[in-house]
Amino acid sequence: MKKLMILxxxxxxxxxxxxxxxxxxxxxxxILSYLPDARAxxxxxxxxxxxxxxxxxxxxxxxxxxxxxFECIDEYDGVVILHGTDTMAYTASMLSFMLRGLKKxxxxxxxxxxIGHPQTDAKLNLGHAMLTALSGxxxxxxxFDGTIMRGCRVAKVRTTSQNAFESINCPPVGEIRDGAxxxxxxxxxxxxxxxxxxxxxxxxxxxxLIPGTRTEVFQAIGDMGYHGVVIEGFGLGGIxxxxxxxxxxxxxxxxxxxxxxxxxxxxxxxxxxxxxxxxRLAVESGILQxxxxxxxxxxxxLMWALAHADDLNGVRRIMMTDYCGEISLPEGAGEFxxx
Numbered sequence: 001m002k003k004l005m006i007l008x009x010x011x012x013x014x015x016x017x018x019x020x021x022x023x024x025x026x027x028x029x030x031i032l033s034y035l036p037d038a039r040a041x042x043x044x045x046x047x048x049x050x051x052x053x054x055x056x057x058x059x060x061x062x063x064x065x066x067x068x069x070f071e072c073i074d075e076y077d078g079v080v081i082l083h084g085t086d087t088m089a090y091t092a093s094m095l096s097f098m099l100r101g102l103k104k105x106x107x108x109x110x111x112x113x114x115i116g117h118p119q120t121d122a123k124l125n126l127g128h129a130m131l132t133a134l135s136g137x138x139x140x141x142x143x144f145d146g147t148i149m150r151g152c153r154v155a156k157v158r159t160t161s162q163n164a165f166e167s168i169n170c171p172p173v174g175e176i177r178d179g180a181x182x183x184x185x186x187x188x189x190x191x192x193x194x195x196x197x198x199x200x201x202x203x204x205x206x207x208x209l210i211p212g213t214r215t216e217v218f219q220a221i222g223d224m225g226y227h228g229v230v231i232e233g234f235g236l237g238g239i240x241x242x243x244x245x246x247x248x249x250x251x252x253x254x255x256x257x258x259x260x261x262x263x264x265x266x267x268x269x270x271x272x273x274x275x276x277x278x279x280r281l282a283v284e285s286g287i288l289q290x291x292x293x294x295x296x297x298x299x300x301x302l303m304w305a306l307a308h309a310d311d312l313n314g315v316r317r318i319m320m321t322d323y324c325g326e327i328s329l330p331e332g333a334g335e336f337x338x339x
Contacts, residue, residue, distance in 0.1 A: 002042030010051040011084025013111040054084025059202040066098040070196035078133025092151030094300040096140045101192040105137040128176040148174040152326035169292040201306035203227040218249025228259040237273030263290030
């Protein structure tokens with residue numbers, strides 16, 4: 001008999017209406033009771049880790065989730081994590097690095113409407129996630145609105161629509177249609193053994209540039225003690241260096257040992273700052289490149305890299321290594337690692 005573990009962390013799927021607005025109050029067991037036929041797939045156990053709006057889920061909660069998954073996964077064929085949609089992409093990306101080498105699927109899902117709402121998408125998403133967790137996939141995935149996506153590639157792109165998530169710069173892994181999972185390729189088997197790696201450095205700042213961003217912002221970031229910065233530049237990764245020369249602030253951070261990564265504000269396609277002078281100057285100063293990683297993945301991977309490297313060269317090597325399909329490295333990328 002197949003065995004599944006449902007781990008709940010709160011989010012909209014667990015919400016009920018109160019005088020203060022929607023608040024997650026339902027337990028994992030409460031949520032499962034809305035699917036009376038769910039146990040037809042096999043034995044299902046349910047546990048509530050905590051009950052939070054996902055806007056309140058932070059690095060401390062990522063560690064709690066990772067531990068719960070790692071402690072139970074040997075006993076089950078798959079694990080489903082119920083999570084709020086607002087920060088789901090961050091959690092999915094971080095778990096992809098904290099739980100490497102998984103031989104079974106860990107599937108994250110949630111909903112845009114509470115499970116008790118007449119038009120809820122929660123029942124469908126939970127049912128799909130359960131099927132995905134029995135599919136034979138290996139690793140961390142998000143199942144939402146009938147689509148299966150790598151955890152390190154998802155982004156929330158819509159605030160209220162049921163197709164809230166998309167797989168960015170990477171095709172979906174599969175789909176669920178008419179109660180069946182269809183994978184688009186054979187599941188990849190990890191070469192390494194499963195590992196729980198909780199070491200992360202949460203001291204990373206995400207900065208979205210606007211025309212006129214002042215150089216002093218980098219001084220402020222350094223003064224606040226951040227160890228890493230992800231910059232969302234313009235287009236291919238441009239930054240302005242006329243009048244307000246952001247390169248001066250970036251060089252100051254790099255000189256202080258702060259890791260700085262440049263990516264793009266555009267959701268789709270890779271950054272390539274070497275095309276234009278402004279971006280090329282940034283790369284030549286020692287800035288890291290995000291290529292086609294999502295901003296959510298760039299942030300969480302940099303947190304993970306900072307905890308596993310002794311210096312900026314070590315951070316660079318980690319950021320330029322593909323661990324779970326999170327990045328597509330162009331030909332000759334080794335030169336950016338100093339190789």
